[in-house]
Amino acid sequence: MPSLYRCRTSLGEVAALFAATPPPRADWSAELWPGRTGLVIRRDGEERRIEAMRWGANLPEGAADFPRHRRPALWFRQLWPAHAHLLAPEARCLIIVEDFALPDGPEGARTRTWYGFDDPPLFAWAGVWTASAGGAGYAGFLVPGGAPAPAASTMPAIVLPEDYDAWLGGDMRIAGRIARQQRAHDAMYREPTEAPWGADRTP
Numbered sequence: 001m002p003s004l005y006r007c008r009t010s011l012g013e014v015a016a017l018f019a020a021t022p023p024p025r026a027d028w029s030a031e032l033w034p035g036r037t038g039l040v041i042r043r044d045g046e047e048r049r050i051e052a053m054r055w056g057a058n059l060p061e062g063a064a065d066f067p068r069h070r071r072p073a074l075w076f077r078q079l080w081p082a083h084a085h086l087l088a089p090e091a092r093c094l095i096i097v098e099d100f101a102l103p104d105g106p107e108g109a110r111t112r113t114w115y116g117f118d119d120p121p122l123f124a125w126a127g128v129w130t131a132s133a134g135g136a137g138y139a140g141f142l143v144p145g146g147a148p149a150p151a152a153s154t155m156p157a158i159v160l161p162e163d164y165d166a167w168l169g170g171d172m173r174i175a176g177r178i179a180r181q182q183r184a185h186d187a188m189y190r191e192p193t194e195a196p197w198g199a200d201r202t203p
Helices: 011-018 161-169 172-180
Strands: 037-044 049-057 092-097 099-104 111-117 123-132 135-140 142-144 154-156 188-196
Touching: 011 049, 011 092, 011 161, 037 123, 037 161, 092 135, 092 161, 099 154, 099 188, 123 161, 161 172
Parallel strands: 049 135
Antiparallel strands: 037 049, 037 092, 092 123, 099 111, 111 188, 123 135, 142 154
16 A cells, blocks of 8 residues: 655645645645645635645544544544544545555565656545644545556545545545546556665654
């Protein structure tokens, strides 16, 4: 499953590609491991707003099963079905991604292989977000890998531009369909590298 992705972009580029309102300023990581800060888009009334949040969703402290002993959830499946309410429109978001990495090679010598699109240079990953005392955080949806990603892997659930409004504001039935879509992405590139998989992994 993807636990590393990149977001080397600017607020202006995100605003233009996703027709979203940027904050005056924001800080985020260009390369994201869990616990680092990324960019998401959420709906605010009739607007799409860009926000910086931590990768990892915590439940509010008032939740009946507030996980004091657990790490933040990276994937929606860690929150389902106990927290199905997070599929409500106000909790959904688009996670902004340049490309994501999957490990390649034998155990102990794994390297990073990147998957993304040249045009457009950013894509949206279906996610949900939560607010807690520790700050806002997000978790993503996963689907089985589709070419060119290995079939045995999982990959981000990609939201197509024509589905942005439906994901951010549609009913739960529509949202569930979008989050479960598995497809091959013919335009997706595969970029093998010699970079060690676990290098620079600190939050």
